[in-house]
Amino acid sequence: MIQIGGGNRGGGFQPSMLLHLAECVREDALEGQWITHQILENVAEFEDVPLVACYAAVLFAPDLEFQTESEIQFDICMAGCVQKKAGGLLTQLLAIAHARTMGGKESFDVVPRGCLDACDYGPILRTRSSAGTFIHTNIQAEGITAIVTAVCD
Secondary structure, three states: OOOOOOOOOOOOOOHHHHHHHHHHHHHHHHHHHEOOOHHHHHHHHOOOOEEEEEEHHHHHHHOOOEEOOOOEEEEEEEOHHHHHHHHHHHHHHHHHHHHHHOOOOOOOOOEOOOOOHHHHOOEEEEEEEEEEEEEOOOOOOHHHHHHHHHHHH
């Protein structure tokens, strides 16, 4: 079982479930290649699974790419960092992005990634904006809002 943090009823997701979700996402991909947050939401609702499971499943479909909608992007490591509670951080980032959108503020894209090559310092978050690209290490839930504010506002 793969622990994603904030996972399903059992606290994690079976690899077979993630592979199934990856195939569902692949079927809905735009032009067979592009995925969006909305596609992942649709699959999560249809399959009755947490949205974070669909984001994690994307790692099982490396041929698919996110079609970003914002010039601000938050890449979160969902490889080894899942053992360091990256799934909970992903859930938190998605909630903040949604709240910003609903509040009329500039939001950001959240993109799950494989290893970001800083495993000793996980969980890892990479931000990309007009200010540049930055790697944030040892991310804790308490620090996410401050990072979002610094990057977006």
